[in-house]
Amino acid sequence: MRDTWPLLKTTDFPSVRRNKLEILQVNLGYLCNQSCLHCHVNAGPKRKELMDRENIGYLLEVLELSSVHTLDLTGGAPEMNPLFSELVVAARARDVRIIDRCNLTILLEPGFEDLAGFLAANRVQVVASLPCYLEDNVDGQRGKGVYRKSIEALKRLNALGYGEADGDLNLTLVYNPVGPYLPPPQQALEKDYKAFLAEHFGIRFNQLFTITNMPIARFGSTLISKGEFESYMNLLKSSFSAANLDGLMCLNQLSVDWQGYVYDCDFNQMLNMNIRNPRTRHKLHISDVVAAGLERIPVRIADHCYGCTAGQGSSCGGALG
Secondary structure, three states: OOOOHHHHOOOOOOOOEOOOOOEEEEEOEOEOOOOOOOOOOOOEOOOOOEOOHHHHHHHHHHOOOOOOOEEEEEOOOHHHOOOHHHHHHHHHHOOOEEEEEEOOHHHHOOOOOOHHHHHHHOOOEEEEEOOOOOHHHHHHHHOOOHHHHHHHHHHHHHHOOOOOOOOOOOEEEEEOOOOOOOOOOHHHHHHHHHHHHHHHHOOOOOEEEEOOOOOOHHHHHHHHHOOOHHHHHHHHHHOEOHHHHHHOHHHOEEEEOOOOEEEOOHHHHHOOOEOEOOOOOOEOEHHHHHHHOOOOOEOOOOHHHHHHHEOOOOEOOEOOO
């Protein structure tokens, strides 16, 4: 795989500083039942990296901070970490909102038949990847047969009460472009998704997030191989909107890797752009977050940051503008 870091490390992106910590996003490991083209963590069935019990214990200490209201679980397929259920139950006891970044097909895998029911019973919010509402586009990006499995998984979630407009089981779908271009306007695309999935499958969901593909890892390597890296970066830079700077996810969120090391965002994690402990200058570990004092320290930036500010903006919570 081609390394994009040498093409990203020199940047003129504006400097930004962290605010109060509110969201803890945790990568529970790179093990996944899929290998998607756009995956910026290079997850797959052969990956062995999984967060252990010691680091999960440190996570729970951070969740005791009064400012932290959300635990956002990602991977890989976060549910494939054997400690996933234990962490969810412990986090629920601390009265924080829990998000599961679910690829949907995991709900149909052998051994995970009870997963959807577990998520519903623990009021876990599901953010589910469905990069298009058309079958050919999804299968082209994520693998043959993934679309049909995703539809079946969505029906299971709907049957448990997910996606109801007046319910508390929130179901969010995530759109990623299938090529080197920006997502269309989020609100308009959400209407298209809802109309198509309701008409053809009777599926309902609460909202759609559109997320820009980052020029890193698997997607970035593909851009280089096709000779499209420079043109994609030019697109991101020419579409820069300063209005999106105040909504960047790196301002109030921490990203934690499977070993417990801490980053400003999930994308910095994949580029090994660690946060440095303000006191020791060593790589910051989750065990030191409570004592470190991170508010107002600079966010580590590189050229990929233009992906979060291009056009309508992009974050793990969808469009910014």
